[in-house]
Amino acid sequence: MPTVSMRRVVITGMGAISPLGVGAEALWQGLREGRSAIGPLRHPDAERLRVKIAAQVPASFDPAANIDERTLPMLDRTSEFALHAAREAITQSGLDFRQDGLGVRTAVVVGTGVGGETTQDEQSKRLYAENSPRAHPLTIVRLMTNASASQISIAWGLRGPTYAVASACASANHAIIQAAQMIRYGMADVAITGGTEACLTYGALRAWEAMRVLADDTCRPFSINRRGLVLGEGAGIFVLESLEHAQARGATILAELAGSGMTADATDIVMPSAEGSSAAMSQALADAGLAPQDVDYINAHGTGTLANDATETKAIRLAFGAHADRLAVSSTKSMHGHALGASGALELVAVVGALRDSVVPPTANLDQVDPACDLDYVPNVAREMPVRAALSNSFAFGGLNAVLALKRAP
């Protein structure tokens, strides 16, 4: 018998800035249409770089829209994304944090892989390349990893537990799980959570090139001709609430965040292990009170690297047994790219969309079946089908796995 009563956690708002545009709806519409936002890299040093493609937030994104001019100079691109996505999510939720002391009962947990990389890169260039004797005075407040969480807290007067979570490509999922746990156990009634990343700097791109995991054509998850991942950027931010809090105020519930699983492979710093990730999926099912056959959809980690896609397929088979053949599995990274610490948050928009609209987004660019990837990956075209429950997988360098289990709104 549990000694602490657990509260149910629901999603009542979502927002996104993504390569598919401004807004969660723009992201979801793009994904269900199977539209890829991968294109030629826009970067001042693009000529010098070997990496030629990326999934970038459109140049039309205006950071200054809706952010006051005294806050703007404090913000790295990661925080710009996060604040915009938070505003959309909070507006959708209809919450007013000034009422009834709600701000004190609200947590903020935002995942990011590296934090203010653009700021770091700009200031390093200033110091080392241009021999400037001084860094910009707002360098620290822009680049600190918790900047996005803190800016959200300040903008809406949120005084509950507030911090960043970093676990590379699983950052957003780990952050969302932390936020949900706080609501479950009564530490907060509401949480603003998700992930943000903007690290397409010259330095970071060179570092990724050197790892030799980037595709040079496009992102082709689960396809035998896949050539690696395509870097992306963006933010996804969600409003989580206890079910009772949402129901008491008559809020529109988008989905239930029913459970989660977190494990570490404890094997290799980059090579994934099917045992570690399948254990995280099994934990998420058990935590959500789901049997394998209750699940209709998995939003895969699906990076498009040789190692991930075959290992993830094996992991899904380990966790789901015979039901694996009845699952729809897709990698939306084929369209929004790999936004690293924000990827789980962009993918949660896809999962909420699938639960709400009964449409599973496809895996784009899947044109040649890989015998080592033998599940139903919903190739190239979205599928209308009822989705009762879904998992969302995020696996990180460092061998870290974080899986969300979602159910339709109760």
Next chain:
Amino acid sequence: MTDTTQQQLFDIIAKQAKIDVAIIKPESTLKDLGIASLEAIELIFDIEEHFNITFPDQQGANFDSDTAQSLVDAVQKALDEKAAAGEGSK
């Protein structure tokens, strides 16, 4: 007299794999030499730095089956291309 490309390369491999250079044969695969994926990427970096060349992107380069000789060939190809490009610009 400078070492041949092969000797230089085998020295780099031996250093990365922490093995005696005499163990390395042209037909040895990186796997035979105990070089795992991340070490192989480090090895590529060491080779590029040493010869001042850049290998083409090869996601999916197979470190299980690539041999020491195939690395020698790849280095020689990159060096020849560099030399040709250098002459072309004179």
